[in-house]
Every structure is written in structure tokens, then in C-alpha cells.
Amino acid sequence: MMTHPIRIAPSILAANFSQLGQEVRDVVDAGADWIHLDVMDGHFVPNITFGPDVIKSLRPHTQATFDCHLMISPADPFLEAFAKAGCDIITVHAEAGPHLHRSLQTVRSLGKKAGVSLNPATPESVIEYVLDAVDLILVMTVNPGFGGQKFIGAMEEKIRRIKAMVGDRPIEIEVDGGIAPETADIVARAGANVLVAGSAIFKGDSVEAYRGAIEAIRSPAEKARA
């Protein structure tokens, strides 16, 4: 089976929005592998965050992978703007519609990695026929919209099933929501390799605090896979 390294992707949803450039630089200095960008439209999810212009303004601050999670519906009219803004991975929701396979094809045609995300209530079967069109599967471990929620334990089995579905394909499996030192081992053992964390990392207020928080998630995840 394909094994990707454990990657920690801090979600800037929990960062200080008044100084996002500095926050991105700090968290990368602290050991973040990717930067997770949560885009919300107030329609697909009950919250609004930021769009491509903010991402474009963050792009010069780091060379780290920009992992963009689109919680917007429809996503297709905006895919090109997010690609041009500098996102490296663009993840759309399976539930956002109307044509998941077309959205994924569009992302790849823009030269970006294509991700698909599943809400907690969505069964993994919806991605069975798009597996060859995806580079990343994002399993939401909370209902999308807000940081600081409790990890939904039933998602452990979903991650396990997705890992089995993926087989030898070089697909990264990402989890998002309630990821902390206490849940990192559970998701990694089930098969996730990209761990998004917002509040567990940005609760600190210095590079050193971010470094400790990232390590506190990475360490149990790596041990669980050893």
C-alpha cells in the first residue's frame, strides 16, 4: 500500500486574522508542512471566511503548499480564481454539486491537485467512481463551518474504509476537525496522513508555542503508524 508521510496542516481559520501573513510565516517556521485554507461562503456552510484575494495576498509569505478547502456551492465558477491565487491543492465537497467529476477534472486541468471532501454524514461510496480523478480525500471529522468542535468518533471507521478503497493509488487522506494530540493517533492508525488542526495549534501565541503544538500532534500520529 502507498504510504505518504504524516503532514501537519494548520488551519488559519483559528489564526489571528488581523495579521495573517505573519501567522502563516510563524506556523511554517514552527514546522507546518502545509497551510490549510478554509474558504466558506455562508451558503454551503453557516459561516463566511475569505476568498481568493486574501489567499493571493498570503502567497508571497511562504513556499509551503497551500491546501485550499472550498466549503462553497457551487465551486466550479471559482476554481480558476483559486488556482490563480496560488492554491496548490483545491478540494471541493462531494455534496456541493452539481457535477463532482467535472469539478475534479477542472482542478486538474488548471494544473492543481484535486481533492474531494466528505461531510460526516456522507458515505464513502459517493467517491467510488471518482477515485482516479482525485489526489486527496478530506474526511471531515466535524460538521464544516466552525473551528473548535469535538471530533466525531464514528469517522474513524470511515477513514479505515476509505484507506481500503484507495488501495495502491497515490491519494493522500486528510482529516479536519477536532484534531489534537488526543485524536491524532486514532486518525493516523485508521489511515489518515494529513492532519489539519486549527484551535489546537493557534491557541498558542508564539513560534515556540506553535512548534510544541505541531509536534504534540505529529508525534502520536507517527507512532500510531510505526
Ligand SMILES: O=C(CO)[C@H](O)[C@H](O)COP(=O)(O)O
Ligand atoms: O474546516 C474547518 C471547519 O469547517 C476547520 O478547519 C476545522 O474545524 C479545524 O478546526 P479545529 O482544529 O479547531 O477543529
